[in-house]
Amino acid sequence: DSGVTQTPKHLITATGQRVTLRCSPRSGDLSVYWYQQSLDQGLQFLIQYYNGEERAKGNILERFSAQQFPDLHSELNLSSLELGDSALYFCASSDAGGPKETQYFGPGTRLLVL
Amino acid sequence: AQSVAQPEDQVNVAEGNPLTVKCTYSVSGNPYLFWYVQYPNRGLQFLLKYITGDNLVKGSYGFEAEFNKSQTSFHLKKPSALVSDSALYFCAVRDTTSGTYKYIFGTGTRLKVLA
Numbered sequence: 001d002s003g004v005t006q007t008p009k010h011l012i013t014a015t016g017q018r019v020t021l022r023c024s025p026r027s028g029d030l031s032v033y034w035y036q037q038s039l040d041q042g043l044q045f046l047i048q049y050y051n052g053e054e055r056a057k058g059n060i061l062e063r064f065s066a067q068q069f070p071d072l073h074s075e076l077n078l079s080s081l082e083l084g085d086s087a088l089y090f091c092a093s094s095d096a097g098g099p100k101e102t103q104y105f106g107p108g109t110r111l112l113v114l
Numbered sequence: 115a116q117s118v119a120q121p122e123d124q125v126n127v128a129e130g131n132p133l134t135v136k137c138t139y140s141v142s143g144n145p146y147l148f149w150y151v152q153y154p155n156r157g158l159q160f161l162l163k164y165i166t167g168d169n170l171v172k173g174s175y176g177f178e179a180e181f182n183k184s185q186t187s188f189h190l191k192k193p194s195a196l197v198s199d200s201a202l203y204f205c206a207v208r209d210t211t212s213g214t215y216k217y218i219f220g221t222g223t224r225l226k227v228l229a
Contacts, residue, residue: 022141
């Protein structure tokens with residue numbers, strides 16, 4: 001168990017809908033990363049937050065947004081969902097987000113858009 | 115651009131035999147390299163990392179990895195494979211150019227250990 005929790009585990013929804021994925025980092029970790037794992041794109045970085053502030057964006061669509069709250073949990077919001085958004089979404093956390101630090105991953109949320 | 119390559123989609127090995135999962139990297143600056151394992155319906159579990167120092171890095175579950183600067187490789191190894199090692203393995207490099215320090219992952223290698 002990495003200490004990173006994600007809810008829900010599974011999500012089934014329809015095209016055009018909006019969903020929210022939640023992540024609680026390990027105790028004391030300030031940095032949260034979101035990744036998407038799909039069959040055709042592999043594991044791709046989406047966005048990073050550090051202590052409540054957005055630090056970096058990766059391959060994140062404009063329909064997607066995220067935030068990190070004062071208690072350091074993070075939410076990833078996916079809207080106007082399309083079939084191609086079906087994927088496994090992971091969050092990871094690390095202490096300060098430096099290059100030598102290990103990121104610890106949650107179990108993921110599997111999203112299926114029908 | 116920084117990248118990692120895992121040239122083998124799948125590796126098959128007999129139980130008890132040594133295993134190697136290959137990874138090569140391309141970075142500017144110091145390489146920070148990681149190996150993760152993903153079991154079915156599970157998240158990624160950290161195995162080991164190379165930051166600096168000894169070229170042979172020891173990690174969890176009996177795995178180790180050899181950093182080779184001249185060949186820009188970071189191959190994952192285990193002296194004696196177990197059936198329970200069957201999983202998807204990812205090599206990753208830290209992106210030190212964009213300020214995010216995000217992971218750049220390889221495409222993954224599926225390891226099958228045959229009884």
